[in-house]
Amino acid sequence: MKGGARRAERAAAALDARLPLTEGGALMRKAFPEHWSFLLGELALYSLLVLILTGVWLTLFFQPEMREVVYAGSYVPLRGVRMSAAFDSTLRISFDVRGGLLMRQTHHWAALVFVAAIGLHMLRIFFTGAFRRPRELNWVIGLTLFVASLAEGFAGYSLPDDLLSGTGLRIAQGIMLSLPVVGTYVAFFAFGGQYPGHDIITRLYPLHILLLPGLLIGLVTVHLILVFHLKHTQWRGPGHSNRNAVGKPMFPQFSGTSAGLSLTVFGVLVLLAGLAQVNPVWNYGPYRPDQVSTASQPDWYVGFLEGALRLVPPWETNVAGHTFMWNVLLPAVVLPGLLFAVLYAYPFVEQRLTGEWQHEQHLCDRPRERPVRTGLGAAGTAFYGVLLLAGGNDVIAQTFRVSVNGITWVLRAALIVAPVLAFLVTRWLCRALTAAERERLDEGVPTGEIRQTVSGGYDGGHEPVTSFRPGAPRRSLTGARTGTPSRRPREPESPDR
Known part of the structure; x- marks a missing residue:
């Protein structure tokens, strides 16, 4: 066993001397x-x-x-x-x-x-x-x-x-x-x-x-x-x-x-x-x-395009001898183009609006802390979900024995209403959770002690969230437990940042 360990060490040293793998162990210790x-x-x-x-x-x-x-x-x-x-x-x-x-x-x-x-x-x-x-x-x-x-x-x-x-x-x-x-x-x-x-x-x-x-x-x-x-x-x-x-x-x-x-x-x-x-x-x-597969459905990742094609009414116009098939052009070309253009631009637009582009951000947000962003994400998810359902409107109609035209009109309305509702509800929930957390921070953390009041009633003891007792962890204003430094590997920021 000792001989095998020594051979492994020599092999690692030989690789370290010839290849920039460990850089003095920094790569192996990367967090x-x-x-x-x-x-x-x-x-x-x-x-x-x-x-x-x-x-x-x-x-x-x-x-x-x-x-x-x-x-x-x-x-x-x-x-x-x-x-x-x-x-x-x-x-x-x-x-x-x-x-x-x-x-x-x-x-x-x-x-x-x-x-x-x-x-x-x-x-x-x-x-x-x-x-x-x-x-x-x-x-x-x-x-x-x-x-x-x-x-x-x-x-x-x-x-x-x-x-x-x-x-x-x-x-x-x-x-x-x-x-x-x-x-x-x-x-x-x-x-x-x-x-x-x-x-x-x-x-x-x-x-x-x-x-x-x-x-x-x-x-x-x-x-x-x-x-x-x-x-x-x-x-x-x-x-x-x-x-x-x-x-x-x-x-x-x-x-x-x-x-x-x-x-x-x-x-x-x-x-x-x-x-x-x-x-x-x-x-x-x-x-x-000359044939079409019954209940043909694409793989799920392009199902939203299929749904968009099924929801747009049959609009066509002729301009200078050219036919514009809006029922295909809008859902299959314009809509995906706009969707991905918004996604590409979003990080830059949000940081400009919030002023965060001036500083580096290495800590993750909790979704509740950003109600507008989380609401927009929920609205986009709802929009995608409606389109995905629309891609199978014929299967839904056949399964539940309802009119495929009725399903299509319901999904057309849902494509407009569902994202708006998702945004409003999600933003409200995020704000409500943030307000409840603030209230908890103001009230303090329960200590588990029960005190009898002067009037004969009972009240639970609380201590401030920022209080600190020797040997006990401390809580920050975000609710994260702090105090004793972590012993896990820590990678310092490079000097150029």
Whole structure:
């Protein structure tokens, strides 16, 4: 054992002498946050790793071609059916390649988790104000990463060329045609001719396996570099301030936690792939332009676009011989553009309005402390939720035996009313919670002592929140317990800040 320890020490020293890994141990002692919400970014990172590994494996067997073939594989119900080579290879992966279906479904589940983790991670950053100076650029990078993940997911979802994904491509072609003046040319180029064309799969394939993954990996790399450079935000607590970063060291605590999370993510995704069926393309069959899959629903992350398309009335106008399809242009082009433009600009606008752009902010806000920001976040979430429901208005109508037109009109009204109500209710709750906390601070902390009053009644004893007794913790005005300095690793702020 002693000999093994000495060999490990010599190996570590040799690496330290040749590579800038430890920098005198500073990297190994770098503080990382302990709260579970900070692990959402790592969840996205490890999901991306699973996507890359399974995607490389699937690339070995998938044929991105639209030439017509006759299926002669193991799935009997589709034998003798004409289909594209892309759909034929998807069926072959699912039924004829050992472990193929498991890898396909792992890849699909990892994509769903990846986008969800990025979305939740950005919600955590938004509600806690972690986008403020000096992290505005990281917010922009993270939002761009989210947009790229949506495009990557849609491209991969479309590659099998089944009836469901083909319906999605038909919608995408309609969105291209809605672009004023240039729409016809864009659609003609993308599909390689008149719809359905012969080139859309071969053009989506390099986009899905090369360009977008390269962009995702590059953005993640820059994001992680900035996280290391700027240090993480942190909740208020003992020894936490704007001038330090407190948490567990990178090695061995954080690295152990992160390794355990990675194995958990891998295991859960594989377990989901083995037990929970997703995207059974053999049930949909090959794509045919004259058919539409019953109750066709896209993956959840583009469901809000589907809902927006279903809610906007059929408005069209003709200007100088050009048809403006407002029922497609507004929900599928203008609305997403405005939505992401607002998200990109929000950190800069808020800091200008509040004056916080002048100082660096390294402590997280509690959502209740920012009622307007939290209310806006709740309103945006409600807006997204209504659009997501609208994407399944036909399924809702069929399930509850109601009119699909009635559901559509209810959701149109909810799209306006729900965000306003969510903002007002959330802002009121935040202010009420803040007022109750102030009252508690003014009244003091119960001591547990019961005193008898002069009149014969009883009253609970209280002490001021800021009181301090030797050997006892002290409470700050925010309710955080302070007093004895934290013994956890603390990373001081760099001199240039």
